[in-house]
Amino acid sequence: MDTQSLILALGDATHAGRTFNVMPVAGDDPVLQIAVSGADETPVYLTVTESQILCLVYLFEESEIRASALPELHESMLRISVPMPLSALGKVENHYVVYGSLSPTSSQTEVMQELVTLADNAIDLLQTFEDFLE
Amino acid sequence: MSDKKDWPKEVEALKAVQLAFDLSSDIQRAFRVAAAMQDLNTSAMVRKALNLPYRRKRIRPRITVTLHEEDFEQLAARYNLPADDRAAIRQRVAEELGQFATAFLADQDTPGK
Numbered sequence: 221m222d223t224q225s226l227i228l229a230l231g232d233a234t235h236a237g238r239t240f241n242v243m244p245v246a247g248d249d250p251v252l253q254i255a256v257s258g259a260d261e262t263p264v265y266l267t268v269t270e271s272q273i274l275c276l277v278y279l280f281e282e283s284e285i286r287a288s289a290l291p292e293l294h295e296s297m298l299r300i301s302v303p304m305p306l307s308a309l310g311k312v313e314n315h316y317v318v319y320g321s322l323s324p325t326s327s328q329t330e331v332m333q334e335l336v337t338l339a340d341n342a343i344d345l346l347q348t349f350e351d352f353l354e
Numbered sequence: 355m356s357d358k359k360d361w362p363k364e365v366e367a368l369k370a371v372q373l374a375f376d377l378s379s380d381i382q383r384a385f386r387v388a389a390a391m392q393d394l395n396t397s398a399m400v401r402k403a404l405n406l407p408y409r410r411k412r413i414r415p416r417i418t419v420t421l422h423e424e425d426f427e428q429l430a431a432r433y434n435l436p437a438d439d440r441a442a443i444r445q446r447v448a449e450e451l452g453q454f455a456t457a458f459l460a461d462q463d464t465p466g467k
Contacts, residue, residue, distance in 0.1 A: 245377055249370035253378055265374055269367045278375055312372055 223250040235332035259339035276319040277342040
């Protein structure tokens with residue numbers, strides 16, 4: 221599975237009643253920005269390496285967090301990350317992210333399942349963590 | 355960490371995603387600003403940039419602000435007015451918004467900005 225075949229496959233696909241708006245992002249390495257219908261506000265960034273298909277949604281920046289709430293937020297993130305289906309929480313530079321990774325040999329259906337779950341999880345997380353933000 | 359032979363490639367992939375996110379954010383911001391300046395919604399602005407047909411929705415250039423009790427108190431303190439003199443406070447709010455708009459538009463017209 222590579223990004224080119226995903227562009228073609230996702231463009232016409234439907235999974236659990238959801239469709240996918242795929243936009244390649246200009247750059248040296250292929251990265252796709254994928255908006256899942258019904259969760260357009262949390263676009264998924266996807267890239268494929270030899271080891272994994274990495275799917276990632278940006279949640280918020282460090283500067284958006286109330287300073288006094290930071291320890292409690294981190295504790296909450298660690299606890300939520302385990303039961304959250306197919307996704308985990310992390311940090312990239314100064315951005316908090318939710319991500320999921322799949323085997324590069326995953327099927328199209330598995331990738332679509334990941335994308336839908338991740339985008340929905342991101343919306344739930346933004347609501348869950350709202351009180352920790354400025 | 356560097357002992358893991360595949361991880362440097364994953365770090366590179368993560369950097370590529372970060373660059374893509376930054377670029378997308380910049381593009382989105384540019385389109386929101388361009389749309390606002392042309393009284394279009396963002397999706398119409400995107401269609402216009404691509405020379406596709408778009409619908410120009412009539413956007414009423416109306417500014418409203420809902421002021422709550424605590425807002426009046428805060429503004430009264432800043433304007434040095436009694437908190438119950440709401441007409442005077444509203445007048446000062448209107449003046450301040452007008453000043454902001456004048457300064458903003460002058461700034462936009464300055465060459466090189």
